[in-house]
Structure formats: structure tokens, C-alpha cells
Amino acid sequence: xxxxxxxxxxxxxLLVQYARLPMPKKLNFLxxxxxxxxxxxxxxxxxxxxxxxxxxxxxxxxxxxxxxVERNIPNGWLIRSxxxxxxxxxxxxxxxxxxRGLFYRCYYPPQKPLWLGGCTLFCVFSLIAISxxxxxxxxxxxxxxxxxxxxxxxxxLIGPYLQNIFLGxxxxxxxxxxxxxxxxxxxxxxxxxxIILHIKMRHQTLGPPLKSFTSSKDGNIPxxxxxxxxxxxxxxxxxxLFTIVMCFFPHLSMERGFFRPANPLHxxxxxxxxxxxxxPFSMMQAIPSKLGGLLCAGGSVIALFCVPWLDRQSQDFTNxxxxxxxxxxxxxxxxxxxxxxCGGYHHMKGSWLNIVRLAMIVFYSYFILxxxxxxxxxxxxxxx
Amino acid sequence: xxxxxxxxxLLLLATPVKAQNNTAPAxxxxxxxxxxxxxxxxxxxxxxxGYLVYKKTCASCHTLSQVHFSDFLQMGLTKKQVSELASxxxxxxxxxxxxxxQFRHASSSDRIPSPYLNISAAKKANFGxxxxxxxxxxxxxxxxxxxxxxxxxxFSKEGGHQPPWYNPYVIGHLTAMAPPFTPDHLRNCQNKxxxxxxxxxxxxxxxxxxxxxxPAHDEKKRFGIEAGFYLLFIILLAAxxxxxxxxxxxx
Numbered sequence: 223x224x225x226x227x228x229x230x231x232x233x234x235x236l237l238v239q240y241a242r243l244p245m246p247k248k249l250n251f252l253x254x255x256x257x258x259x260x261x262x263x264x265x266x267x268x269x270x271x272x273x274x275x276x277x278x279x280x281x282x283x284x285x286x287x288x289x290x291v292e293r294n295i296p297n298g299w300l301i302r303s304x305x306x307x308x309x310x311x312x313x314x315x316x317x318x319x320x321x322r323g324l325f326y327r328c329y330y331p332p333q334k335p336l337w338l339g340g341c342t343l344f345c346v347f348s349l350i351a352i353s354x355x356x357x358x359x360x361x362x363x364x365x366x367x368x369x370x371x372x373x374x375x376x377x378x379l380i381g382p383y384l385q386n387i388f389l390g391x392x393x394x395x396x397x398x399x400x401x402x403x404x405x406x407x408x409x410x411x412x413x414x415x416x417i418i419l420h421i422k423m424r425h426q427t428l429g430p431p432l433k434s435f436t437s438s439k440d441g442n443i444p445x446x447x448x449x450x451x452x453x454x455x456x457x458x459x460x461x462x463l464f465t466i467v468m469c470f471f472p473h474l475s476m477e478r479g480f481f482r483p484a485n486p487l488h489x490x491x492x493x494x495x496x497x498x499x500x501x502p503f504s505m506m507q508a509i510p511s512k513l514g515g516l517l518c519a520g521g522s523v524i525a526l527f528c529v530p531w532l533d534r535q536s537q538d539f540t541n542x543x544x545x546x547x548x549x550x551x552x553x554x555x556x557x558x559x560x561x562x563x564c565g566g567y568h569h570m571k572g573s574w575l576n577i578v579r580l581a582m583i584v585f586y587s588y589f590i591l592x593x594x595x596x597x598x599x600x601x602x603x604x605x606x
Numbered sequence: 607x608x609x610x611x612x613x614x615x616l617l618l619l620a621t622p623v624k625a626q627n628n629t630a631p632a633x634x635x636x637x638x639x640x641x642x643x644x645x646x647x648x649x650x651x652x653x654x655x656g657y658l659v660y661k662k663t664c665a666s667c668h669t670l671s672q673v674h675f676s677d678f679l680q681m682g683l684t685k686k687q688v689s690e691l692a693s694x695x696x697x698x699x700x701x702x703x704x705x706x707x708q709f710r711h712a713s714s715s716d717r718i719p720s721p722y723l724n725i726s727a728a729k730k731a732n733f734g735x736x737x738x739x740x741x742x743x744x745x746x747x748x749x750x751x752x753x754x755x756x757x758x759x760x761f762s763k764e765g766g767h768q769p770p771w772y773n774p775y776v777i778g779h780l781t782a783m784a785p786p787f788t789p790d791h792l793r794n795c796q797n798k799x800x801x802x803x804x805x806x807x808x809x810x811x812x813x814x815x816x817x818x819x820x821p822a823h824d825e826k827k828r829f830g831i832e833a834g835f836y837l838l839f840i841i842l843l844a845a846x847x848x849x850x851x852x853x854x855x856x857x
Contacts, residue, residue, distance in 0.1 A: 289672040292821045299822035451848040458844050462837040469830025481742035
């Protein structure tokens with residue numbers, strides 16, 4: 223018998239509470255990305271810890287220490303591939319997770335702190351991604367850190383100071399690697415804490431657990447076994463895709479510059495951030511002014527934070543017309559974000575510059591025009 | 607309005623982007639490699655022959671800086687064979703009191719030694735250009751193994767016997783690398799009748815370079831196939847489980 227105050231008892235209680243959590247019946251597969259993300263993050267955390275045992279944060283040794291992981295350490299290639307491919311998958315599902323939030327408007331009052339916490343987690347993930355991209359110190363890392371330093375320099379007043387803090391000198395080198403390694407490592411632990419909080423908040427905002435969890439009352443069903451079985455299936459499908467990409471299409475998440483050691487004397491013809499940071503990168507390229515580009519790119523993240531205040535529509539749509547209009551505009555916004563990313567991928571060559579500018583107008587008009595103003599368009603329909 | 611803008615953007619997307627350069631490298635014809643395709647694996651006998659060509663021809667100029675001799679164990683050699691192979695190379699042991707390097711036979715834990723003592727020596731010996739490192743050759747250069755194979759066999763006498771040599775598979779069509787095989791004329795290895803010993807050597811050494819560039823290539827594919835089928839089976843079971851559980855929920 224365990225005493226009611228022992229940790230085992232507490233966890234048992236917690237587990238039962240989570241298993242009995244009342245859930246709505248009609249949640250589709252868009253709601254499984256949270257579970258998939260949890261699995262990917264655990265995988266990233268464990269593979270990252272294993273890599274940290276071998277990685278050397280030194281400008282002359284960083285590249286070959288990771289080459290050694292692949293060539294000399296038993297199953298080292300697997301650990302590194304999991305971490306590399308995992309980064310892409312993490313952001314892929316993170317974007318889908320955010321899209322789900324925007325699509326079903328999961329930012330209304332009981333869930334407002336949850337949304338803001340999620341946006342903060344997204345920012346932390348981006349920081350982890352940037353610092354992790356710099357760590358291998360290959361050509362892409364070197365030039366990415368150099369460009370990030372230049373971007374920070376454009377911040378008014380404190381720009382050069384920020385650049386110096388980021389690089390630890392005039393150009394990327396051992397000091398940069400040291401601070402990026404510390405940042406990458408500590409933020410990983412922080413983000414795990416953040417995710418535990420995120421999940422806890424998610425379960426608290428649902429309201430008190432139902433006393434009876436039969437499917438007849440209120441149309442709700444308990445989390446277990448219904449959503450555990452659904453999440454389990456989704457996680458397995460995601461793992462299958464992950465395995466296929468990792469083993470047969472590794473170049474989807476790797477570029478040629480990954481295999482060249484950093485060389486300050488040779489600028490590669492196409493410097494590019496990882497695909498998941500292409501949207502802000504592309505926005506910075508599309509705006510002629512440096513500071514304007516920075517504001518525009520930062521604005522896309524700030525817009526996400528402000529969505530709960532920007533969206534003036536009532537929580538439940540009064541009619542189907544309004545609902546489908548929302549779904550349509552949300553999809554258009556996502557398509558415009560994809561177009562912006564494509565423009566960055568093609569370095570704004572040819573007509574891409576104008577296309578991206580157009581897509582940026584569409585993207586921002588969703589946040590600035592559609593969300594606050596749409597209730598007025600449907601004002602007449604509300605009474606019908 | 608957003609719909610209109612979206613279609614406008616799609617229209618603009620359809621306009622072709624033209625960027626053609628006369629000195630762009632030629633497109634290498636596709637070869638039938640043992641390691642290409644989803645189920646492909648390296649022909650280790652070809653890799654072993656390729657190592658011999660590498661040692662005889664490439665190693666006098668090119669480095670293989672990320673590779674240890676022990677990595678050759680995966681080529682199908684025994685430990686004893688690898689240490690014998692390693693002892694045929696000399697590595698710098700230490701510098702003597704005058705600063706001159708002293709050499710010793712390599713052991714299997716050594717890295718493949720560079721043919722030059724430092725970068726400036728490498729530059730001086732090769733008309734001011736450092737020969738690229740071969741550790742990740744097929745991963746770094748677009749075109750991969752096909753392009754390297756075509757490059758090795760496409761030197762022509764257009765530029766005479768002086769560098770830079772003409773080769774259609776490099777940017778600018780001129781390279782500082784000397785023709786690797788003698789006689790150095792343009793070869794046709796496409797049809798079986800003219801496929802001679804040199805063609806075979808080029809094929810083997812390219813296989814070797816591709817093998818070095820893709821550590822754990824075969825394991826990765828084997829893992830992918832095994833884990834993939836395993837996951838597919840579990841997905842099937844999980845799907846059945848999910849259907850059975852959800853059949854209790856009234857729509």
C-alpha cells in the first residue's frame with residue numbers, strides 16, 4: 223500500500239486524472255500533432271545529449287568531431303541522422319500545430335495563456351534551431367552565423383553591441399561556438415520544462431474533469447482509450463515518415479554546404495537558412511531597408527502573439543458562412559507563407575521579388591485586416 | 607480580394623526563370639551504379655579495387671582528411687589486413703630538434719595522411735590551387751558520382767600539355783587537375799565494346815569515393831527497410847485497434 227502523500231500515489235492520481243479527461247468527440251487528425259511533437263522532442267533531447275558527449279565546441283575541431291560521430295562511433299550515424307532529420311520534422315509538425323491553433327481558433331479566453339505560452343515556446347525553438355545550425359561549423363553554419371550577426375547589427379542603437387555579444391568577436395569562431403553550445407544545451411532543458419507546463423495548462427483549461435465519463439453525457443468521451451489510440455496511430459505514422467526520410471531521402475533535410483568545413487575565404491553562392499526559417503529570411507530580403515526587413519520579419523512572430531486580441535469575432539461562429547470564410551482565409555494565409563518561403567529559397571530571382579511582396583501583403587492582411595474587421599462584414603448575418 | 611491576389615501570384619509563378627551560363631558544367635550521363643536507388647548497396651570488391659586506384663593515382667595530390675584507416679574495416683577487410691594496409695603509408699610522428707618532420711609507418715588508428723606538410727606546400731605543387739578533400743566529394747558537388755566519373759574520363763588535349771586542362775564537367779570548363787589516367791585522351795566508355803581497363807579503373811575509383819563520402823550508407827538503407835516494414839506492421843495493428851475502440855462511440 224502506498225501512502226496518499228508518496229510520489230507514486232501522486233503520479234497514479236495524475237495518470238488517472240489525465241486518462242479520464244473529458245474530450246469532445248469530433249477531433250480530427252490535426253489534433254494529434256501535439257502528441258507527435260512530444261515524441262519528436264524526446265528523441266531530439268536524447269540524441270542531442272548523446273551528440274554532446276562527442277561534440278567539441280572549437281572552430282578547428284567542431285567539424286571533424288561530428289565527422290567522427292558518423293564514421294567512428296558505433297551507430298553514430300543513426301544518432302546524428304535522428305538529430306538532423308528530427309529538427310526538420312519538429313518544425314514541420316510545429317508549423318502544423320500552430321496552423322491547427324489558428325484554424326480552429328484555440329486562443330479564446332480560457333486558452334489565451336496557453337496560446338501565448340505556445341508562441342513563446344515557438345520563439346525558444348527558433349533560438350535553439352539557429353544555435354544548433356551554427357554548431358557543426360560547416361560552410362552553412364559559418365555564413366549563417368555571419369549573416370545573423372549582420373542582422374543583429376541593424377538593430378538601432380544597440381546593434382553593434384548585440385552583434386558582438388552574439389559572435390564574441392569580429393567574425394564567427396571558437397567564442398561563437400562556445401556560446402551557441404551553451405545556449406543550445408540550456409535552452410533544450412528550458413524547453414522541456416516549458417512543454418510540461420504547456421501540457422499541464424492545456425489540461426487545466428479544459429475545465430474540471432467530468433464526474434462520470436460515459437460517452438452519453440454531454441457528448442464527451444474520456445481521453446483514454448479513445449484519444450490515446452488515435453495519438454498512438456498518428457505517432458507511428460509520423461515515425462514511419464521519419465524513418466523513410468532519414469534513411470532514403472537524407473538530402474531533404476541537408477544541404478551540400480553541410481559537408482564542407484567552414485572556410486572564411488570562400489563564400490558559397492547560395493547561403494540559406496534551414497527551410498523552417500525561410501519565411502522571416504525571405505521577408506528580410508524582400509524589403510529594401512535593412513531595419514524595415516527586420517521589423518517585418520519580427521512582425522510575423524509578434525502577429526502570432528497578438529492574434530487573441532486581433533481576432534474580434536465571437537468564439538463560436540454564428541453561421542456556417544462565417545465559419546467557411548474563416549477556414550478559407552486561414553488557408554490562403556498559409557499558402558501565402560509557403561509562397562514567401564519559396565521566394566527565399568530561390569533568392570528572389572526574376573519575378574520572385576514581386577510575388578513575395580504580394581504574398582507578404584496577403585499574409586499580413588489576414589492578421590491586420592481580416593481578423594479585426596471580419597465581424598463587421600458578417601454583422602447583418604448575425605441575427606438570422 | 608485575397609483570392610484574386612492569390613491567382614495573380616500563381617500567374618506570376620508560371621513565368622519561367624532563365625539563368626543559363628555558357629561555362630556551366632555539362633550534364634553528366636547517368637551511370638548504373640550498384641549503390642543507386644532505394645535498395646542499392648555498395649559493391650565492396652569494386653570499392654577495394656577503387657582504393658588501389660586511389661592510392662596509386664589520387665593520393666599523390668588529394669587528401670582524405672576525415673577518414674581513419676580503421677574505417678577500411680567496413681570495406682570487407684580484416685583487422686590484420688587493415689593494419690598491413692596502413693603500414694604501407696607514412697605519417698608524421700614528431701618533429702626533430704631542428705624542426706624537421708620524422709616519419710613512421712601508419713597504424714590503423716591514424717588518419718589518412720595528407721601528401722603535403724601544409725597548405726602552402728599544397729598550393730605551390732598544384733599551380734596555386736589546393737586539391738579538394740575527397741572525404742565528402744560526392745555529397746558536396748552537384749552531380750555526385752556520375753559527374754566525377756564523367757570528369758575523370760573527359761580530359762582532352764584542347765589546352766595542350768599545360769594546365770589548365772579542358773574538361774566540360776567543371777565550372778568554367780578549365781581545371782588545374784592533371785589527367786589522372788594515361789594516355790590522356792577523351793574516352794568513350796558508354797558502349798560495351800570500348801569499355802577498357804581505364805574505364806573500369808575510373809568506375810572503381812568513383813565507387814570508392816562515393817563509398818567514403820557516404821559513411822554507413824548500406825546500414826542506413828538496411829535500417830530504413832527493416833524499421834519501415836516493422837513500423838508498417840505496427841501501424842496496421844494500431845489502425846485496427848483504433849477502429850475497434852472507436853466503434854463504441856456513437857457518431
